[in-house]
Amino acid sequence: MSLRKVSSEKYIRNAEIAAAAPIAFPVEEYENKEREVFEKKDGVVDFRTVGWPRATGIFLKVIFATGVLSIPTAFASLGAVPGVLSVIGWGALNTYLGVILGNFRAEHPSNHSIADMAGMMGGPILKEMVGALFVIAWILGTGSGIVGIAVALNTFSNHAACTVWWCFLAAFLIAAMASVRTFHAIGWLTWTGFISIFIAVLIVVIGVTLRDRPAGAPQTGPYELGFLVIGHPTFQAGITASATIFVSSAGPVAFVPVIAEMRSPEDYKKALFSCMGFVHASYICFALVVYKWCGTWVTSPSLGSAGPTLQKVSYGVGVFGLLVSGALGLHVAAKFLFVRILRNSRHLQSNTLIHWGTWLSCTFGLCAISFILAEAVPIFNYLLALTGSLCFAPLQIALPGCLYLFQYRNTYKAGTALQKTIYYAHFLLPLLGAFMCAGGTYGVVQSIIDAYANGTVGGVFSCANDSGIV
Numbered sequence: 001m002s003l004r005k006v007s008s009e010k011y012i013r014n015a016e017i018a019a020a021a022p023i024a025f026p027v028e029e030y031e032n033k034e035r036e037v038f039e040k041k042d043g044v045v046d047f048r049t050v051g052w053p054r055a056t057g058i059f060l061k062v063i064f065a066t067g068v069l070s071i072p073t074a075f076a077s078l079g080a081v082p083g084v085l086s087v088i089g090w091g092a093l094n095t096y097l098g099v100i101l102g103n104f105r106a107e108h109p110s111n112h113s114i115a116d117m118a119g120m121m122g123g124p125i126l127k128e129m130v131g132a133l134f135v136i137a138w139i140l141g142t143g144s145g146i147v148g149i150a151v152a153l154n155t156f157s158n159h160a161a162c163t164v165w166w167c168f169l170a171a172f173l174i175a176a177m178a179s180v181r182t183f184h185a186i187g188w189l190t191w192t193g194f195i196s197i198f199i200a201v202l203i204v205v206i207g208v209t210l211r212d213r214p215a216g217a218p219q220t221g222p223y224e225l226g227f228l229v230i231g232h233p234t235f236q237a238g239i240t241a242s243a244t245i246f247v248s249s250a251g252p253v254a255f256v257p258v259i260a261e262m263r264s265p266e267d268y269k270k271a272l273f274s275c276m277g278f279v280h281a282s283y284i285c286f287a288l289v290v291y292k293w294c295g296t297w298v299t300s301p302s303l304g305s306a307g308p309t310l311q312k313v314s315y316g317v318g319v320f321g322l323l324v325s326g327a328l329g330l331h332v333a334a335k336f337l338f339v340r341i342l343r344n345s346r347h348l349q350s351n352t353l354i355h356w357g358t359w360l361s362c363t364f365g366l367c368a369i370s371f372i373l374a375e376a377v378p379i380f381n382y383l384l385a386l387t388g389s390l391c392f393a394p395l396q397i398a399l400p401g402c403l404y405l406f407q408y409r410n411t412y413k414a415g416t417a418l419q420k421t422i423y424y425a426h427f428l429l430p431l432l433g434a435f436m437c438a439g440g441t442y443g444v445v446q447s448i449i450d451a452y453a454n455g456t457v458g459g460v461f462s463c464a465n466d467s468g469i470v
Contacts, residue, residue, distance in 0.1 A: 047184075050183050050262045052270045055267070056271040062332075063275065064325075068201050070300060071087065071302075072291050074244040077240070080230075084288065090245050108120060109265065113257055118131075131336065142326050142370035152315040152319040174326040174367055183331075189327075192320065201318070243444060244385045246436065249283075252272065257335055333362075398432070
């Protein structure tokens, strides 16, 4: 599929806008003739019911839970200053890439996902490739949620059952919650889930400051805290830490399906900026405090960093947030497949047997795959880093850069020298995405191999206690 030809009148309008601003986003001036994915009409399920405050809650929950639990571990590799700069840099870039995706979607409201956008740019083959990568990304993201919940259940119960069974229970609960059909219906859970994980992290942040030494450090005798202003990691450790921080805010690629269910898609940027600003301020504050007091003894996930008692308290408060986070990731992937299968069919918005059968097959089927992957890579931060490097680097960095170059390939010609420079600078995004994909995947896979070799991971489908509490 290719974009409709730009009329001369529209081209002139774009050129005038391009000349007026350093970065041209002439999307709101277009008179769009493309239809929204979900239509508002009588006799069908109305999917477009999400307001921007609820969209903000969904965005917060997509990003915050797993990200905030992994960043202190990344600081332990990079050091405090590089860690903060990495959070700021990746956060600013991911926010800007979210703007690019929002603007492209505003111009083409028939797009339900980034795969649809790829299809408009590169045809059906690229669409299917991006769609497959998108689903894999959120399957891995759901897997990290399963691992996090299993750690919580082991913590509550003092490892009363095999970890595989806790993972299975977590997967079932995530699939059941993700099966709620619309983002509006699942939206009320997101604020509750966000508040629960925020309070859980706050408990740990306060708790680590009240201890004489980190919970993970030797409790008698001398020990080295390992706090560094500037770390000196190996390439393998550094790229893994960078991928972890990158993926902690790489959610905008999943925001596109939410826009398709917003009552007023033009309010998307309100939700985007509100979410990203709050998230990254919280990341920096929380991660710095935990790293300052725990140093290299920070745990992954970080909720175990304040000792066994507060670990149980924080997991008790935050387990619902982990559950909602896993469910949202699964919902995003399942909704993509659901729309892909039933699009242009009456079953997409009708309460038919095919409608429900397809939907539940998507949620429970994808969650089964997530469960298997979670058991294969049962280390929280490595699973997140693998998701960031293998999937989100091409989806969140390279592809939005290509979309920008494609969307403004005509309008930039009428711009100033500065505007042309900005346009050409976007060629760096596909290169950065390729580097993070190749380098990050190498680093994470090697780290996983090392973890199996040195006994950090007991094995695939292991019953071993992963809570750190004996």
